[in-house]
Amino acid sequence: MSEHRLPERDRPWLMRTYAGHSTARASNELYRRNLAKGQTGLSVAFDLPTQTGYDCDHELARGEVGKVGVAISHKGDMHALLDGIPLDEMNTSMTINATAPWLLALYVAVAEENGIDGSKLSGTTQNDILKEYLSRGTYAFPPGPSMRLIADVVAYTVEHVPRWNPINVCSYHLQEAGATPVQEIAYAMANAMAVLDAVRERVDESLMPTVFGRISFFVNAGVRFVEEHAKLRAMSLLWDELGRERYDVEDPKLRRFRYGVQVNSLGLTEAQPENNVQRIVLEALAVTLGRSARARAIQLPAWNEALGLPRPWDQQWSLRIQQVLAFETDLLEYPDVFEGSKVMDGLVEELVTGAREEMTRVAERGGAVEAVGYMKSELVSSHRERVRRIEDGDLTVVGINRFTETEPSPLTADAEGGILVVDPDVEAEQIAALERWRAERDEDAVRAALDELRRVARSESENIMPASIAAAHAGVTTGEWAQALRDAFGDYRAPTGVGEAVAGATSEELESLREEVDRVSDALGRRLKVLVGKPGLDGHSNGAEQIAVRGRDVGMEVVYEGIRLTPSQIAASALQEGVHVIGLSILSGSHRELIPSVIAQLREAGVDAPVVIGGIIPEADAAALREAGVAAVYTPKDFDLNRIMRDIVGLVAQHHGLAAAA
Amino acid sequence: MSGAELGRRLRERDLSAAPAALNLVEARRPGGPEEVAALLREVSPGALGGDAPAHVVGITGPPGVGKSSLLSELVAAWRCAGRTVAVLAVDPTSRRSGGALLGDRARIAVDPADRGVFIRSTAAGDTLGGLAASTRAAAQALAAAFDVVVIETVGVGQSETDVADAADTVAVVVQPGSGDVLQFLKAGIMEIPDVLVVTKADLGNIAESAVRDLRSALTALDAREVEVVAVSSIPPPRGIDELVAALDGHRAATDVAARRLHARRRHALADFAAEHGERGLRALGGRREAERLLDSLDPRLDVPSLRAALEENAAR
Ligand code: B12
Ligand SMILES: Nc1nc2c(ncn2[C@@H]2O[C@H](COP(=O)(O)OP(=O)(O)OP(=O)(O)O)[C@@H](O)[C@H]2O)c(=O)[nH]1
Ligand SMILES: [Mg+2]
Numbered sequence: 001m002s003e004h005r006l007p008e009r010d011r012p013w014l015m016r017t018y019a020g021h022s023t024a025r026a027s028n029e030l031y032r033r034n035l036a037k038g039q040t041g042l043s044v045a046f047d048l049p050t051q052t053g054y055d056c057d058h059e060l061a062r063g064e065v066g067k068v069g070v071a072i073s074h075k076g077d078m079h080a081l082l083d084g085i086p087l088d089e090m091n092t093s094m095t096i097n098a099t100a101p102w103l104l105a106l107y108v109a110v111a112e113e114n115g116i117d118g119s120k121l122s123g124t125t126q127n128d129i130l131k132e133y134l135s136r137g138t139y140a141f142p143p144g145p146s147m148r149l150i151a152d153v154v155a156y157t158v159e160h161v162p163r164w165n166p167i168n169v170c171s172y173h174l175q176e177a178g179a180t181p182v183q184e185i186a187y188a189m190a191n192a193m194a195v196l197d198a199v200r201e202r203v204d205e206s207l208m209p210t211v212f213g214r215i216s217f218f219v220n221a222g223v224r225f226v227e228e229h230a231k232l233r234a235m236s237l238l239w240d241e242l243g244r245e246r247y248d249v250e251d252p253k254l255r256r257f258r259y260g261v262q263v264n265s266l267g268l269t270e271a272q273p274e275n276n277v278q279r280i281v282l283e284a285l286a287v288t289l290g291r292s293a294r295a296r297a298i299q300l301p302a303w304n305e306a307l308g309l310p311r312p313w314d315q316q317w318s319l320r321i322q323q324v325l326a327f328e329t330d331l332l333e334y335p336d337v338f339e340g341s342k343v344m345d346g347l348v349e350e351l352v353t354g355a356r357e358e359m360t361r362v363a364e365r366g367g368a369v370e371a372v373g374y375m376k377s378e379l380v381s382s383h384r385e386r387v388r389r390i391e392d393g394d395l396t397v398v399g400i401n402r403f404t405e406t407e408p409s410p411l412t413a414d415a416e417g418g419i420l421v422v423d424p425d426v427e428a429e430q431i432a433a434l435e436r437w438r439a440e441r442d443e444d445a446v447r448a449a450l451d452e453l454r455r456v457a458r459s460e461s462e463n464i465m466p467a468s469i470a471a472a473h474a475g476v477t478t479g480e481w482a483q484a485l486r487d488a489f490g491d492y493r494a495p496t497g498v499g500e501a502v503a504g505a506t507s508e509e510l511e512s513l514r515e516e517v518d519r520v521s522d523a524l525g526r527r528l529k530v531l532v533g534k535p536g537l538d539g540h541s542n543g544a545e546q547i548a549v550r551g552r553d554v555g556m557e558v559v560y561e562g563i564r565l566t567p568s569q570i571a572a573s574a575l576q577e578g579v580h581v582i583g584l585s586i587l588s589g590s591h592r593e594l595i596p597s598v599i600a601q602l603r604e605a606g607v608d609a610p611v612v613i614g615g616i617i618p619e620a621d622a623a624a625l626r627e628a629g630v631a632a633v634y635t636p637k638d639f640d641l642n643r644i645m646r647d648i649v650g651l652v653a654q655h656h657g658l659a660a661a662a
Numbered sequence: 663m664s665g666a667e668l669g670r671r672l673r674e675r676d677l678s679a680a681p682a683a684l685n686l687v688e689a690r691r692p693g694g695p696e697e698v699a700a701l702l703r704e705v706s707p708g709a710l711g712g713d714a715p716a717h718v719v720g721i722t723g724p725p726g727v728g729k730s731s732l733l734s735e736l737v738a739a740w741r742c743a744g745r746t747v748a749v750l751a752v753d754p755t756s757r758r759s760g761g762a763l764l765g766d767r768a769r770i771a772v773d774p775a776d777r778g779v780f781i782r783s784t785a786a787g788d789t790l791g792g793l794a795a796s797t798r799a800a801a802q803a804l805a806a807a808f809d810v811v812v813i814e815t816v817g818v819g820q821s822e823t824d825v826a827d828a829a830d831t832v833a834v835v836v837q838p839g840s841g842d843v844l845q846f847l848k849a850g851i852m853e854i855p856d857v858l859v860v861t862k863a864d865l866g867n868i869a870e871s872a873v874r875d876l877r878s879a880l881t882a883l884d885a886r887e888v889e890v891v892a893v894s895s896i897p898p899p900r901g902i903d904e905l906v907a908a909l910d911g912h913r914a915a916t917d918v919a920a921r922r923l924h925a926r927r928r929h930a931l932a933d934f935a936a937e938h939g940e941r942g943l944r945a946l947g948g949r950r951e952a953e954r955l956l957d958s959l960d961p962r963l964d965v966p967s968l969r970a971a972l973e974e975n976a977a978r
Pocket of ligand 3: 729730731765766814
């Protein structure tokens with residue numbers, strides 16, 4: 001038998017497309033078409049109200065219903081979503097976290113009503129809350145109760161849905177928030193430990209090896225694909241060691257590092273978007289090239305990632321990348337191609353050492369739950385360094401800071417600019433459907449189920465899952481389930497990380513901006529003060545954080561309150577704080593509804609300060625927003641933050657009738 | 663709107679005057695001081711016919727101990743009791759850039775439609791002691807209109823001394839498991855606060871032992887009357903009603919008028935000294951003499967008037 005060939009070609013990884021939008025029915029159709037194209041697993045994207053536990057008629061849900069994912073309000077929606085899909089054969093991944101127990105309960109309830117037992121189900125609930133605090137933003141409850149809910153899902157599935165992956169410990173979102181490879185490894189491992197420690201308190205010790213074996217990861221792979229591959233090998237190594245040393249897992253099979261991937265999206269650009277295809281292919285190599293650290297499941301973003309939501313055709317293109325890699329190339333015919341490579345071993349060693357040091361720093365702060373504030377500010381600092389390197393040209397991004405000459409792209413030539421636009425009527429339809437659902441169900445059963453849910457939530461020792469499944473059967477809605485838990489657990493706001501972020505290296509440009517801020521501030525009589533606001537449920541905080549930190553670094557006073565504010569909260573803050581300018585950031589696509597609403601509330605409150613906005617704002621919408629009173633619109637191609645700052649200072653000067661900079 | 667007009671509105675307890683009043687008080691525009699003086703004159707004890715009604719509370723302590731989270735609960739409790747609240751949250755200024763990130767209000771949950779709460783963040787600027795230059799004036803202005811005015815400042819060792827000048831009651835907030843406040847107290851680096859608060863009581867044992875340690879330190883310092891309250895600001899909140907009672911209790915036991923009068927005279931002198939330096943003081947016959955002069959002036963005068971009186975005397 002030859003050592004450099006496998007006796008038999010490997011089976012490919014699970015191929016998925018992260019998809020879902022509008023209604024359950026529309027998404028079901030999309031899933032069936034995707035499966036027909038050779039996709040082998042489902043990956044459900046939920047809309048933000050569903051992810052954060054609000055019904056579609058809640059104030060915070062405005063503009064978000066069915067937008068970035070499918071709206072699932074109750075078991076009727078889940079039935080429609082899964083209609084005609086054989087649940088005992090399908091492997092379904094659900095990107096769901098704060099409300100993971102609830103969506104799993106709906107899934108189990110629907111399977112039961114279709115005569116399929118939990119033991120036959122396979123799939124994944126993402127169910128990782130720490131990375132929601134650190135990056136992703138769809139948390140709902142405070143840390144203590146959230147860790148308990150995670151542990152409940154793990155404890156329940158280990159017993160009743162044994163083929164389920166109850167949690168995906170995520171490092172993907174950390175890299176998307178600026179993490180270095182070392183941070184990605186260290187924080188993911190620290191997070192996994194916090195989860196295991198929480199589960200340990202809720203299951204019999206004898207089950208811990210099984211629990212360990214059920215923990216899987218969801219990682220990222222950036223365009224530096226050699227180092228990124230090394231990162232995955234480093235993670236395998238550390239995970240195996242943790243299993244052995246901290247959790248006494250003897251069976252090596254249970255210590256295997258199992259992971260799924262979404263490749264890097266932060267590095268995908270708005271300018272020359274076709275270049276993103278090359279990036280995606282190379283990133284896919286990072287997670288498939290070496291057999292000993294190959295992904296179990298892969299989903300790839302699309303070429304138009306930085307423009308807006310992908311259409312079915314865009315997603316098909318990305319699925320075909322996976323299929324070419326798996327079925328046309330010889331990738332799956334060989335044993336591990338990096339075995340014995342000095343370069344690879346050296347890189348792994350470097351990363352393991354760095355990660356261990358960072359894990360120690362987290363441990364010194366009492367572990368991942370206690371260290372959320374620390375980790376968040378470290379991520380903001382790393383991201384700031386990344387932004388600086390792009391601005392200064394130390395980090396090349398083709399089409400952004402080098403090779404910017406381009407022909408017009410035919411890909412974006414259509415009326416919509418090459419993206420999917422969700423029908424705005426979906427929200428009204430979903431609200432009407434929800435009202436019908438509420439009218440037709442047995443209210444007594446619903447009330448009883450919610451009472452029981454609240455009791456279990458307060459009990460601390462009981463598992464939340466059985467009461468959630470009963471509530472699902474009774475016709476409880478997503479918002480009601482979450483509100484019952486909010487009643488028991490209270491609300492929470494995660495740290496923003498910006499206050500602690502260290503000041504970056506200074507430069508001539510910064511100095512000159514500071515002088516300009518000083519000059520305008522003197523003329524204003526007070527230091528230039530800006531409010532950076534994030535209206536709606538959108539959790540994309542990177543842009544707002546970087547704007548806030550840079551604002552401080554050029555000498556402004558910056559009020560930043562984090563994500564998920566209502567327009568009235570933003571208006572109240574602007575009024576009370578006496579800010580000179582308001583900057584709003586929206587990436588989730590709800591700008592058409594929310595921006596005009598914020599402006600209306602500001603003006604009603606008597607605040608006449610200029611408003612600038614940034615985020616994923618398609619050119620087609622920018623004009624209408626300017627019409628509604630927006631002074632300037634910034635999108636990802638405006639990567640030079642100092643330029644944005646100069647604009648803002650100029651805008652304030654102009655608004656107050658001060659002379660422009662010399 | 664003029665300073666006098668804003669002051670009048672505040673005196674009539676028109677809370678909607680607060681944002682503009684703060685914009686004015688914070689301004690360093692030419693002509694600013696006169697307008698601020700006009701505003702403060704309208705809310706002086708003389709104009710009010712007595713001391714401003716508010717309870718001015720200072721909440722101070724090391725970074726990240728949970729001051730703002732605690733305020734979130736306190737504000738809710740005060741609002742429940744029908745009291746209107748203004749919060750002045752002071753954050754440090756970056757030495758490098760002069761800019762600041764103001765993040766306290768993120769932790770103070772309020773209903774944006776509630777007109778009875780006002781929160782303003784300010785950067786400390788280049789002043790020591792964590793108190794923005796304008797904060798004292800801001801507190802005086804708001805104290806005419808609101809039932810409670812809270813000043814949140816960061817630091818230990820200096821900030822509580824500074825805030826004591828602006829507040830009727832100072833609560834120092836202590837992180838369980840960190841000994842800095844305890845050491846500062848014992849070493850006498852820090853003045854004994856009016857109330858001590860141990861946060862994060864949900865952390866259990868370490869909070870309890872922090873309370874014990876502080877109590878025994880207070881006993882040793884012969885300050886047994888200072889209350890130590892353990893609170894938790896994450897759900898379910900704990901100790902909030904006790905803290906409200908302790909703060910009210912302190913105020914009831916204090917001669918507020920005397921404390922404020924003393925503070926106003928100190929401010930006037932500090933402002934004068936900052937502006938005119940040692941030469942100015944010499945012109946008044948030295949610090950002692952200046953204090954004596956202040957003590958002889960009408961107790962109902964506001965700070966700018968007191969300062970004007972000092973300047974007049976120095977020029978004589
Ligand atoms: C990073 C990222 C994430 C991270 C966010 C981490 C974080 N804490 O911010 C993670 C992985 C968590 C994430 C999650 C999701 N994401 Co995402 N994400 C991105 C991505 C790849 C980059 C955004 C980014 O951070 N860029 C870097 C920052 C610095 O740039 P920026 O925000 O654009 O800001 C610049 C300008 O826009 C402007 N600006 C921005 N804000 C402001 C504010 C002011 C005042 C000013 C002056 C300027 C300004 O200045 C900045 C400087 O260049 C984009 C696609 C892309 N490449 O742009 C998708 C994208 C925004 N995500 C998307 C989606 C759908 C999601 C999810 C909702 C998916 C789901 N169904 O669950 C989730 C949930 C997130 C949530 N809670 O809302 C969609 C939004 C679709 C739409 N608008 O129609 C996008 C466009 C991808 C896509 N094509 O589908 N995402
Ligand atoms: N466990 C626990 N954590 C708390 C409590 N109060 C605050 N925290 C946490 O402590 C951190 C700091 O809280 P803040 O309220 O911002 O503290 P602060 O003293 O105002 O901080 P600065 O203004 O930055 O100095 C946050 O992560 C809070 O969630 C509490 O009672 N219990
Ligand atoms: Mg604070």
